[in-house]
Amino acid sequence: MHDFYLICPIGTEDTLIKELKIKDLNKSILKLNKEKGGLLITCELNFGLSLNKVLKTCTRILLRLKEQKCRDFPKLYKIISKFDFKPYIVQEEVEFIIHTHKSRIINTKKALETCQDAFEKYINAHKLKDSILGKYQNVEKQKFYIRIENDNLTLSIDCSGNSPYKRSEHKIKGHASMRETYASLLITETLALNYDFKTIVDPMCGSGTILKEFRDYYHPNNRNYIYERWPLARDKEEIPLVKGPDFKLIGHDRDQSVLKNTKDIVFENEDLFEGGYKDLEKVIVISNPPYGKRVKISEDRVNFYNKMVHRIKEKFKPRVIGFVAPSEVPLTFNKILSFNNNGIKVNFYLIF
Numbered sequence: 580m581h582d583f584y585l586i587c588p589i590g591t592e593d594t595l596i597k598e599l600k601i602k603d604l605n606k607s608i609l610k611l612n613k614e615k616g617g618l619l620i621t622c623e624l625n626f627g628l629s630l631n632k633v634l635k636t637c638t639r640i641l642l643r644l645k646e647q648k649c650r651d652f653p654k655l656y657k658i659i660s661k662f663d664f665k666p667y668i669v670q671e672e673v674e675f676i677i678h679t680h681k682s683r684i685i686n687t688k689k690a691l692e693t694c695q696d697a698f699e700k701y702i703n704a705h706k707l708k709d710s711i712l713g714k715y716q717n718v719e720k721q722k723f724y725i726r727i728e729n730d731n732l733t734l735s736i737d738c739s740g741n742s743p744y745k746r747s748e749h750k751i752k753g754h755a756s757m758r759e760t761y762a763s764l765l766i767t768e769t770l771a772l773n774y775d776f777k778t779i780v781d782p783m784c785g786s787g788t789i790l791k792e793f794r795d796y797y798h799p800n801n802r803n804y805i806y807e808r809w810p811l812a813r814d815k816e817e818i819p820l821v822k823g824p825d826f827k828l829i830g831h832d833r834d835q836s837v838l839k840n841t842k843d844i845v846f847e848n849e850d851l852f853e854g855g856y857k858d859l860e861k862v863i864v865i866s867n868p869p870y871g872k873r874v875k876i877s878e879d880r881v882n883f884y885n886k887m888v889h890r891i892k893e894k895f896k897p898r899v900i901g902f903v904a905p906s907e908v909p910l911t912f913n914k915i916l917s918f919n920n921n922g923i924k925v926n927f928y929l930i931f
């Protein structure tokens with residue numbers, strides 16, 4: 580069994596737990612501790628690594644490699660120079676990220692130098708094969724996290740690598756688009772209501788991040804993660820995912836959208852405040868409308884969001900409406916989550 584730390588935006592830890600349940604993944608987790616900004620879980624190695632591919636609300640995954648008392652620099656040097664790095668590395672340079680708290684070691688700069696020196700000693704005694712060095716010459720460096728708290732050291736390795744919120748290697752972005760992880764937070768909270776639904780509509784869909792995340796929610800991400808190159812993890816099997824419900828995805832926007840030719844999503848160029856009632860089956864409306872900042876709103880924002888909700892009810896007769904608005908706008912709807920979207924504090928509201 581291994582310990583993994585699943586990092587998520589602060590305040591969204593419960594949403595990550597809901598995603599584990601929705602996808603039936605909680606059954607393979609032996610122990611789960613909720614902390615601020617993440618979950619510490621105990622599970623099989625392969626399962627924990629594969630969570631990178633299947634979780635959508637988690638922003639990074641770390642694997643705990645070692646825990647030990649450490650009160651001074653010679654001890655730190657000894658721990659690092661004696662650790663067996665080979666199962667995890669394909670380069671002779673790595674990066675250390677150091678945090679210390681309430682410990683005798685407080686000088687993080689000196690701690691970093693100590694770790695670098697200790698790693699150099701290790702690698703000089705355990706040179707990698709030229710064929711491996713050649714193959715991985717220009718890829719991102721492996722990161723190791725060292726946390727010293729109350730003189731207790733934990734050494735963890737990053738399993739995710741660069742920009743884990745990205746779902747595939749190539750991506751087209753639209754105007755004021757939302758980060759995928761956040762879109763999936765909204766989706767998870769909506770699915771956790773356990774309503775029967777057949778149609779998802781985003782009436783102000785922009786580049787369609789929410790709809791694309793909905794489409795891919797039950798599918799593994801089509802990209803590589805850094806753990807896949809570890810000698811230890813090569814050729815490991817991926818964990819199977821539960822099959823999600825079948826649903827139809829519809830995006831509207833008053834502007835043209837990059838969504839136009841997107842697989843499995845119907846795009847219509849329509850203003851929310853125009854057009855008549857849409858007779859659709861078992862609808863959930865979920866949207867990230869303008870905030871009145873980057874995308875302008877020409878009237879009082881409380882009025883705008885109230886009018887928007889009224890109009891959504893009239894136009895789609897949905898079972899659930901979920902939408903995001905800046906926290907500073909005093910709305911009286913049922914607030915589910917608060918998070919920071921590209922520097923703007925926002926709330927997610929659910930009306931059902």
Ligand SMILES: C[S@@+](CC[C@H](N)C(=O)[O-])C[C@H]1O[C@@H](n2cnc3c(N)ncnc32)[C@H](O)[C@@H]1O
Nearest residue numbers: 756757783785786787788832833850851867869
């Ligand atoms: C914040 S952006 C949406 C971003 C989207 N969630 C994404 O990730 O790409 C808001 C979108 O609402 C659209 N919009 C604003 N007012 C609208 C209206 N009355 N009817 C339809 N779309 C509207 C804008 O064109 C813009 O694309």
